[in-house]
Amino acid sequence: MTLTILVVVIAIIGYFIFKLYNHDNTTFYQLTGYSYFDLLLNKSVRTSYQLMNELEHVQGSKKIMMNLKLPVHNEVQTIDALLLHESGIYVVNVKKKSGWINGREQSIEWIELLHKNRKNVFNNPIHETKRLIHALKDRLPEVDGALFETMVVFTNDCSFQQIEIHSSDVEVLKIAELKKWAAALEGKRLSDTEIEKLYATLETFTHDINTTLRSEAVTSVS
Structure with missing residues (x-):
């Protein structure tokens, strides 16, 4: 024994x-x-890991950045992930939800329907992401604004009941759908040199990652 x-x-x-x-x-x-x-x-760390794992499988020249901290109007805003890819610059906003998601691109708020007719109202994540893109553009004035794409990525625990998107530069999907999304990427709008230059420019905004994520995991639910 x-x-x-x-x-x-x-x-x-x-x-x-x-x-x-x-x-x-x-x-x-x-x-x-x-x-x-x-x-x-840490569930928040696991979510970031799942996202990173999917982004790593994107084909083509790329660089991935996690948790960029951008000063915006005397506040620090976080970009959950940034994919610098030959086809464009994808700004990723991660939402951790578990219910049925309803939302329109133009609406101020979206709704998460939960068990026993409970609901959770939250800010339109597309608008949130676009504000982050504007802040990013301010830091990269030499970059063509048409390269920036809005990506709202939900955790796999939720389901989409009704999502209305009209803009071609906006994607709303779950982590499990990233592989299919990545397979459809095409075109080469950024060279390897340009990707490396962007990465070097933005690297200074990736500090204090651990402290911020641990705090968010304990005190908030996106």
Whole structure:
């Protein structure tokens, strides 16, 4: 019995060492510094990891950035993720929801329908993202404004009941749908050099990632 327990303990330790090693070699860890245990224990970190994992599979020249902090009117606004891709600049706003989502592009507020006829009203995430894009454009005045695309990405726990989008530069989808979205990307509007230059310019806005995410995970629900 003692030998069996010892073997099990060694197997468990070996499993975690293997997982830790693999995690420490991921792009997600290199960008955020979050440990494997952060991934296990923090739902917000897991959501960011899922998003990062999908964006990494986008084909073509690209750079991915996470949690950019932009000063906007004496406040700090966060861009959850930014995909600098040969086809454009995709500004990603992540929403963690679990009910039925209803919203129109022009509406001020959207609605999440929950169990037992409860509902949660939240700010239009498209408008939120567009404000972030305007702030980003202010930092990148030399970049063609037509390159910027609005992406609102919901967690897989929710369902879309009625979403009305009219603009061609706006996408509203769930994390699980990113693979299909990425397969449809086409065109080369940014060169490798331009992508690298944009990345270098924006890298200064990726500080204090861990502190902010941990705070948001504890005190808020997007």
